[in-house]
Amino acid sequence: MSEPTLLYLDGVTVSFDGFKALNELSMVLEPGEMRAVIGPNGAGKTTMMDVITGKTRPDQGRIVFGADIDLTKLDEPAIARLGIGRKFQQPTVFETLTVRDNLLLALAGDRSPRFTLWARESADEHAQLDRLLATIRLVQERDRRAAELSHGQKQWLEIGMLLAQDPKLLLIDEPAAGMTDAETAETAELLREINRTRSVVVIDHDMAFVRALGVKITVLDEGCVLAEGSIDAIQDNPHVIEVYLGR
């Protein structure tokens, strides 16, 4: 009784006026799995997340979520409501809302106007927010407008928003960027924590971080999979060294 795969990219191709950003990309993600995706700049990692989250429509290919939901047929909100959360490469938060409100809006729950019009902040939402603020170390900044955060703080805030959504699948684009090594280590720890209950796809260029995750790695290059395997396998893979790690 093998339960169905969680996410299945099947020959996905995305091209921008001729240039193929994704080229027949296929990938499988098991439920509860955490997958690290690395690859040269411009390999198509972010584009991959774009097509999963409905930001970009693929020219070819299917993206099946869970048993039989074809994500290519859905739009962003619908996909998000399925429980697919995303952190962007460039931190994007609601600048004029306070840090806390940013998290509040991200909290899992009904998204319809009908609900939000009457919604009152429940006690456990309150508790949740406090927990999140602590996790992302922005307790002092809780009532500052997000526009006033430093770059790294925005990164953290966005991670916080992602957690708040409590999604089935987390797509995380370069969380370690702009973090100190110590923070990077903690982030890895955090992700492993999350992975206990949820599936994660994480992109990053920081090999120390990737190693710290200690999970299966997929290497993308020019829009398709170049290699797949454990960190050590990857780090010795000549192709990967050639196009990505350098010597």
Place this chain on the structure above:
Amino acid sequence: MLIAALSAAVPTAPAHAGGDPFAQIAATNFDIVAQGVQALATSGNPRAAAVIDALRDGKLYAWKWPRPDAPLYIRSATGFVDARSGAPVEAPAAINLRRVIVNDSVRAAIATAEGALGLFAKDPAARRTAAEALYQSADPGALSLIERALTNEKNAGVAQVLREAAAAALLKSDNGSGSTRIAAVDELATRSDLSARNLLASLHSEPPPVAAAIAGAIHDIDRRLKLWSLVENLYYGVSLGAVLLLAASGLAITFGVMGVINMAHGEMIMTGAYTTFVVQQLVAATMPGLNEFGLLIAVPAAFVVAGGLGIVIERCLIRFLYGRPLETLLATWGLSLVLQQAVRSIFGATNQDVTSPAWMSGSLDVGGLVLTVNRLWIILFALLVLGGLMATLRWGGLGRSIRAVMQNRRMAAVMGIRTPWIDALTFGLGSGIAGMAGVALSQIDNVSPNLGQNYIVDSFIVVVVGGVGNLWGTLFGAVLLGIVDKFVEPFEGAVLAKIIVLVFLILFIQRRPQGLFPLKGRAAEA
């Protein structure tokens, strides 16, 4: 022989009881004057041409109060000559004189008179107009005259018109064998314009063969006319588009590129129009010789004035508003009120008279089309302005710097771009362009404090349809809207047409929420 011709020409000329045509012309009753003109024209009096011309040009003077000898004088450059003899006379006291004024009936009389006289003029153009006049009147009585003229007409063009005139006259008369009449019908068929069609349509009780010929002629005239009207609408659409383009291209910069919701744009156009007025006044006052070209002088003048004003506005107002673009709406709205009132206070609330130089008035006939010259110029001008604008933006990477500043002011500064400079320059450029548009619009619209208000909404619509920040888009947007409007108008009337265009716009934006040429990809959200 001229005399013979004329007397033959107008056999039915009623001779007035008074006899002396000069006396009649000296009369105060327009109808009598008209008869006098007719009589004079046909009298064969050698002075006829001179006197009638003088009358037309308002050089003919009569005695203020009735006098048996009813003297008539022609004012010449040097002094007065006696109308009858042409002999110079010493100037009579001005108070005793009154200019002989003409009204429509008199003018009509003059026209036919000249028609008759003109047929044998030196200048072919004059002969042509004379022939045209005769064609229009289609007077059987004139037939013999026309034929006589034809025999010694060298100029092919004029001859053609004369033949048509003859055909018209013949068909109106009821003589002439079937064959000759059919020939005449074909003659008119070639001319294929409305007047020919109407003339043919007005013929009844013709013998079958002729009738058939007529029907055929009418049919293919109609076909040609339908075709022409299509082309005509297209042209109207384009020329309306050109006007919209002119009005909008300044805004395409200040709003499209700079993102300033520039409600004072219309007033920049107005500034240009008033500059034109002032320039024309100055030219007329200082160097009347250049009157014809006042407009050409006005173009750069308007650019400088409006552009300068724009720069001042940017430095004193707009520059404090970068980063809060929505507030530019408020400021520029206030500004537009101030500018309107300023003009009203300086020039007065009423329209100003901006004259059109000769080279911008009148119209060309191209096939079945009548293209008014001023519209042609405006189309040309609009394209020139747009082209010039694009060239400027290419030049020295100015466009690049501008776009860089508008996309990320702080980073542009970091790259060493003089942002304040660019801002002022850009806004000045946009305003200057608007000013030039004002020069053109002064030729087709009121020069009044409200001038700008009439164009502001349309301008925004054009820029937006085209896709903000895209000059080509502005071009296409303008032409698109113009053509849609002019194609709907014939069916629905001008009022509904405008409504329909607006609805079309709303639906269009639904389909293309980013205008004609939307940006795709990540850059669009970035």
Place this chain on the structure above:
Amino acid sequence: MLSIEDVDLYYGASHALRGVSVTARIGEVTCILGRNGVGKTSLLRAIFGLQPIRSGHIRWENRELDRLPPYQRARAGLAMVPQGREIFPRLSVRENLETGFAMLPRPLRRLPDEIFELFPVLRGMLGRRGGDLSGGQQQQLAIARALVTRPRLLILDEPTEGIQPSIIKEIGRVIERLAARGDMAILLVEQYFEFARDLAASYFVMERGEIVLSGRRGDMDETAVRAHLTV
């Protein structure tokens, strides 16, 4: 050389820089380290005049920069790779690079070859819109763009962010090379400690808007520095 003397900077009420003093010599790399939100970027903004300073002085080649607007500072030889790339999204890659021309005399208005040696990908993408590039590509473009203006003080705010390892190494070498050329001062903000350590001739560590530790490569106490970078 660049010398910053106890600069204070405020955002509205919040005090982001407290009497910060930093010097950066020509011909070497000066590195600024610190956790998130300690004021590194604020300091760089202050240097470039993007954020007004309340007090203190900023001197470059013994010339007061304090009063100058940013574009004047650029023309004085400063260039910056800002945090978050700040690419001009709707300019083509070529245009992005050429924005540097505005301050250059005509003869110098060409793209130096070194940038294409450094970032070969860019050559193939000159026609693409800056905003369409991938994050890393944008970062590379940002660095290249800074080099176009032939700066004498190069300010880099976390330049390695989002860039693939091989190119990070490459960037490291370039920075060394530039420094070695001896006509350029380089001010580097980094959180990637190894990277910084290998390059920095002198370093400053920040904590809550203050310089809490500084020194030269020789006498760097790694554990102390790391202590300040951990929470």
Place this chain on the structure above:
Amino acid sequence: PPAKAATAIAATPETGPIKVGILHSLSGTMAISEVPLKDVMLMLIAEQNKKGGVMGRPLEPVVVDPASNWPLFAEKAKQLLSVDKVAAVFGCWTSVSRKSVLPVFEHLNGILLYPVQYEGQECSRNVFYTGAAPNQQAIPAVDYLMNQVGVKRWVLEGTDYVYPRTTNKILEAYLKKKGFGSADIMINYTPFGYSDWQAEVAKIKSFGSAGKKTAVVSTINGDANVPFYKELGNRGIKATDIPVIAFSVGEQELAGIDTKPLVGHLAAWNYFESVDTPANKEVVAAFKKFTNNDKRVFNDPMEAHYIGFNIWVKAVEKAATTNHDAVIDAMIGVAHPNLSGDYATMMPNHHLTKPVLIGEVQENGQFNTVWQTPGLVVAQPWSPYLPESKNLIGDWLPPMSCGSYDVVAGKCLGNHKA
């Protein structure tokens, strides 16, 4: 009756200066036409004061700017009557502005002198219509074209609003009555401020090339005229081919156009600046002096104000009070010379007797009178050519005292008016 109660509200002081309200748009789209009316009012008042005012009391103008905004007209009217307590208001141009102030004047029982030719179908106790009713402008104009020029085909070209539509309705009815078929009448409307006349003018031209003498009767409103005439000029449509007779184009409008191409086109008014009578020359000169600008022109509505003002002055002196009711009654029957000679008399229907002049445009932007009604024309505010109003008359003299009296039914409609 409410009127009495109202009087109490709008009672004007019986001592001190007499306030006169001037309610013309000084800004916005209508400023073009209305500003000169304000100027002429100021002049008239100034001159009256030189003569010692009215009943020995000086006149004091109260100028407000309703800014071409109709609700603002109503607000300003209220203010003039209830706050400034003016003895009379001279104002309005567009019908809609008049419509919007009408209830105010009737409720507060004020006096409005309305100087512009209009569509009629109205006759309020509190308004004195010193401009022309349709039968004092449109009908005679058409008669002229029909009889003097021998026009056989008609284009009724107008801006799309009430005045042109009504006027054209009346004219259409009139022409049909005169035996013209629908085929020979073309009616066409364009929006306000319409400026691209190419297609329309082409239409007119082809309509006109049917071999019958054709004329255009233009009720085109203000702004749209300049481009219209420019297009005519450029298309070489001369008055001798297709004459255009306009009801809203006067000296003021021509001042903004290069008139050379328009020479010979016509306008119908009750006055032209060019009429040569000593009185006229005097007033025109005075006006140019008053505005110290000899480029300023004088036009029909300005004359209407001139007459209206003088009649009001006489009425006040006759009534020996500024009390509105007294003055309203006193106005009827008062006469004052037109600037074009002969007398304008305020009839019981609150309209003036007027001569009708047809003028041709001259190069100098003036009109040259080519025809004139033999006598004076009495206004018919209720058009006899429209079924709904053919039985109506207005007569504010007792016993009738009714603005819309149905002579067939023999009763006063709109009972509230009495």
Place this chain on the structure above:
Amino acid sequence: MRLDRANIATLSCVLGGAAVLAAMNLLIPAVSPLHVPDFVIAIAGKYLCYAILALAIDLVWGYAGILTLGHAAFFALGGYAMGMYLMREIGARGVYANPTLPDFMVFIGWTHLPWYWYGFSHFWFALAMVVVVPGTLAFVFGWFAFRSRVSGVYLSIITQALTYALMLAFFRNDMGFGGNNGMTDFKDVLGFPLNRESTETGLMLVTATVLSLSFLLARAMIHSRFGKVLIAVRDAEPRTRFLGYRPESYKLVVWTVSAIIAAIGGALYVPQVGIINPSEFAPGNSIEAVIWVAVGGRGTLYGAILGAMLVNLGKTWLTSALPDIWLFAIGGLFIVVTLFLPRGITGLFTTRQPPKGSKQASAATEASMREAAR
């Protein structure tokens, strides 16, 4: 919080002020200097209507970032609905004494009432239409516009086009709404003569109440989580989608509500000014209304009310005080406000954010505007 106090204050000002005026008009004899003349009551009522419109605009512009340049359209439609009722109320008292047909219909020679005039003789029906017609229009318009992701100036322009088209349409006599003269010469509402003092005062009080109610409604909306989502949409619409929100439905709700509020304002406006005609649709009017909000302070409901009041007060006063140059004054005012009061007049009272908003914040809005501008 600070804001709240300001809101409560506004509320009491509106209601209290109205009540006091009313009292001083009705209770104090006309002779006394303290008596408030009807004229003042009338314009007070008018301003309150404008304030309602401003409030509606601020709701969509200030909080949802939809710069509407066509809101006067809903205002006018509400007005027309009410106007039609008042027209039918006249009954046979028109100049042609036609029991069913309004004067202007008789006048253009119509013989019987067009179907869309049925029912307007009933007040309740008219009221329903005041809400339904503009509401539906707004809903349909918004549904299409927001669903096809029309935003920023593109939206602004089509709202402008909408009101412009409506203006031209209502100009046409054969639409059956009185052409450009519109409807006027109303007699009474629900049997109360419109020109009686007490009626005027009553209307003014009703308007004040309606204003307060819509104010409370708007406030409730924007202080709810719904309001926060709106602001999020304003700042970064694409981002909200990835959180699972549907910006279009949020915009649609607030847009429709706002349109209805505006319409009710219009309905109250007509009986008080005594005329409704197409010029109410003029694009300029909508822009002017936006200006009121900007002057008062965008994004603060009480600012909108304040702005509407002050600007119109200024207009009334200046057009009489300086009839020849008042545009200089009012135009100058707008300029000065933008330059020295970046967040409108209310910016003087609140210090919620650092003046001019921090560099980044402004950069952000700039970005979002660029976004909008494309």
